[in-house]
Amino acid sequence: MSDKEFTLDDLMRILREGSGDTEEPPGDPAGVEFADLGYDSLALLETSGRIEREYGVTLDESALAEATTPRALVELVNEHLAPAA
Amino acid sequence: MTAIAPRPAEAAPDRGNPGPVVVTGIGVTAPTGLDAARHWAATSDGMPAIGRITRFDPTPYPARLAGQVTGFDPAEHLPGRLLPQTDLMTQLALVAADEALADAGVRPDELPAFDMGVVTASSSGGFEFGQNELRNLWSRGGKYVSAYQSFAWFYAVNSGQISIRHGMRGPSGVVVSDQAGGLDAVAQARRQIRKGTGLVVSGGMDASICPWGWAAQLAAGTLSTCDDPRRAYLPFDAEATGHVPGEGGALLIMEPLEAAEARGAEVYGEIAGYAATFDPPPGTGGEPGLRRAIELALADAGADAGDVDVVFADAAAVPELDRAESAAIGAVFGPHGVPVTAPKTMTGRLCSGAAALDLATALLALRHGVVPPTTGVRPAAEHDLDLVTAARPRPLRAALVLARGNGFNSALLVRAAHDVHAVHSGAH
Numbered sequence: 001m002s003d004k005e006f007t008l009d010d011l012m013r014i015l016r017e018g019s020g021d022t023e024e025p026p027g028d029p030a031g032v033e034f035a036d037l038g039y040d041s042l043a044l045l046e047t048s049g050r051i052e053r054e055y056g057v058t059l060d061e062s063a064l065a066e067a068t069t070p071r072a073l074v075e076l077v078n079e080h081l082a083p084a085a
Numbered sequence: 086m087t088a089i090a091p092r093p094a095e096a097a098p099d100r101g102n103p104g105p106v107v108v109t110g111i112g113v114t115a116p117t118g119l120d121a122a123r124h125w126a127a128t129s130d131g132m133p134a135i136g137r138i139t140r141f142d143p144t145p146y147p148a149r150l151a152g153q154v155t156g157f158d159p160a161e162h163l164p165g166r167l168l169p170q171t172d173l174m175t176q177l178a179l180v181a182a183d184e185a186l187a188d189a190g191v192r193p194d195e196l197p198a199f200d201m202g203v204v205t206a207s208s209s210g211g212f213e214f215g216q217n218e219l220r221n222l223w224s225r226g227g228k229y230v231s232a233y234q235s236f237a238w239f240y241a242v243n244s245g246q247i248s249i250r251h252g253m254r255g256p257s258g259v260v261v262s263d264q265a266g267g268l269d270a271v272a273q274a275r276r277q278i279r280k281g282t283g284l285v286v287s288g289g290m291d292a293s294i295c296p297w298g299w300a301a302q303l304a305a306g307t308l309s310t311c312d313d314p315r316r317a318y319l320p321f322d323a324e325a326t327g328h329v330p331g332e333g334g335a336l337l338i339m340e341p342l343e344a345a346e347a348r349g350a351e352v353y354g355e356i357a358g359y360a361a362t363f364d365p366p367p368g369t370g371g372e373p374g375l376r377r378a379i380e381l382a383l384a385d386a387g388a389d390a391g392d393v394d395v396v397f398a399d400a401a402a403v404p405e406l407d408r409a410e411s412a413a414i415g416a417v418f419g420p421h422g423v424p425v426t427a428p429k430t431m432t433g434r435l436c437s438g439a440a441a442l443d444l445a446t447a448l449l450a451l452r453h454g455v456v457p458p459t460t461g462v463r464p465a466a467e468h469d470l471d472l473v474t475a476a477r478p479r480p481l482r483a484a485l486v487l488a489r490g491n492g493f494n495s496a497l498l499v500r501a502a503h504d505v506h507a508v509h510s511g512a513h
Binding site: 043 | 165170230231235
C-alpha cells in the first residue's frame, strides 16, 4: 500500500481541479458540509474518482456518502491508504 | 376546486389568454459574431465567416471547411465551476442566454421561478465533450471518465444549464429536429406562454466541429467537398454542391406583448405564425410539405402572402432541395414575388442553431429595415427567385423563416414591433 498521507490541502486541490473552482473558501473548510461549500453530489463523484485515480485506492460508496465534510473525507481516504494491519 | 397554494413568490400568475407573444431580447454566439450587434454588423455587410477548420486537422477528411466561432474564451464569460462540466455548445448557449436576458432588461432573480421556462433546440448534444470522455474510457479506463459526462453530452443540457443558472423552473424542454429545431423550439415556447408561463428563453444551439461530430455530419452525404470558402456553399446557384456546416446559434427572450409593454421593454417583433409539416414518404412522388408549411404559418398569423416582405430560405444547396424550396416559395408568392435571402451562406448551416440564428437575424432586419444579403451566390435562372445578393434597405413589416430537416419542414412568420399593434387592433 501507499505510504502517502492524504491531507486537507490535497483534498481541496482535487476539489478545485475537478469542479473548476478558482477561489479558496473563506476560513477553515475542514468541518463545513460539502453542500455548504457549494459542492453537489456530482462534484463529489468527480472528486472521489480523481482521488481513486491519483492514490490508487477504491473508496466504499456508502462510506463516501456518509463523509459529508472535508475532514470526514480526508479521514476516509487515509483509512484506505493505511497499510493493512 | 381546492389546491395547496404554492408559495406566492414562486407561483406563476393566472393570465388567461395572453395575446400576442413577442421577442424582447436576442443573444447570438455565431461565426459572424459573439453578440447580436456584431453579428448584425457582419451579416448586413455580407462578411462571410467560413474557412478551413482549425479546431482539428481536417486534411484526411473529404470536407474541410466550416463556419467556426472564433475568439471565444468561455472563462471570460462564465464562472469557473461551469467549465469542467460543459461542452462548447453549452458554453455558447449560456453566454447567448446571458446576452438575451440583459438585452431584454430581465432580472430572473426578481421573477417567480415557476413563471420562467427554457425551451431550446439541440440535435448534436455535447459532441466534443463526449468524444473526449469516450477517448478516456477506451484508452485509460472507466475511472478516467468525467462524472459530468452523465449530462454534458445530452441534447437537453443547454436548457438544463440555463434553467439552473437563472433559477427558471417553469415549463422547459428540448426539441431535437435538425435544422428546423430553432423554429420548433420557439413554437413550443409560444405554446407554453399561451398556457400561462410569463417568460421563456428559447432558440437553438449546436457545436460539433470535432472529429466525432464531423464523421456524423459526413455520413449525411450532403457536405460540400469544395476547398474554396467562397464557392463551397452556394444555395440556388447552378454550382450548388452541398453545404458547409457551422456552429453556434441564437437564444431569444419571449413573453406576452402585454407583459413586455407593462415593464416598458423594447419589442423586436411578434412570433405571429408557425406551422410544421412532413414530406410524403420517399418515392411516392407527392409534393414536398414546405408549401403547406408556409401556407399554414401564414394562416396561423392571419396574414397573406402580400404581408411578407422577406423570406429567409432554408438554403440546402443540394440542387433537388433548392428546386423544391424555390418551387414552394414560387407557388405561394409567385415568380420573383418576394425578396428571398440566405445569410447562412456566411456561417454555414448550424444544425439546431441555423433557424434560431435566422430568426434572430430576421428580427434585427425588421428593426433596421435592411434585408441582409446572400453572399457568393449567382442565382440560377431556373429558380425564379428574387434572391437578395446585396444588402437591401427597405421598410419591413414581416419576415418568413423557413427550415427543413430530412423529410420535415417548418415555417415561422415574425411581425415587426411597429406592426404588431396595427394588426391586432384590426387596422389591417
